[in-house]
Amino acid sequence: MNKEINSGLIHAYHKRTHTPLRKAKEILNGMDMVLFDRVLRAMDEQPDPREPFYDPIEDDSETKTIIAQAKDDARSKVKDKHGLGRGSCHLIWREAAEILKEKHNITWFSPAKMNPLVSYD
Template identity: 40%
Template sequence: MTASDIQDYHAATGCPLGRAQELLSAMPPDLRERVLLAVKQKSSRKLLIDPIETDSLLAEKVREAADEATRAADLAGHQGRERSHVVWAMQKKILAERYGIAWFSPKDMNPDVIFD
């Protein structure tokens, strides 16, 4: 991790430089690599998303897993608070087990953001 990485993360997320360094340092290497790639690809979105979500080879599988996880959460009666975390956990499991794809949820990609 370089000073430039910290500056880029700070610029993309708006978190203070010290906090940016702290967050990046605490991330496992594979997540940090994906987060820094997302920072470089960031558009006008407020949140970082895992770059594989826009990868032409993987995006469809990520969407399919999200749809399947959402349906499973609905069938299991998960509503309201914490629902997104349940969906993301299922989606991550589907992608890993079925396709061998490591996917990082919005919470993984944005550790300083509180989701429901």
């Protein structure tokens, strides 16, 4: 499947994320296919423009519990190893993504991956 990035999609992404049009095009073009599909799905399923995107597989009945458990496990592991503080969300998300990939063969994208212009702390 090829990415079809047209002016309508760029405008929709711009409108939903408040990303400047040129930057929206750049971001969409730079996404790998799996992330691109997830962002498109999030645009359809998460219409509140006040909220950043999250990976829509978190709402799927087959993966919801698995992802929640992986996030809990990742948080515990990061807390034990590094403690929790500013920026620890990135360590937790990286660890959760690794757990999901290694144990369940699930590709999950963190909020930072889903929202590349949002700064998380």
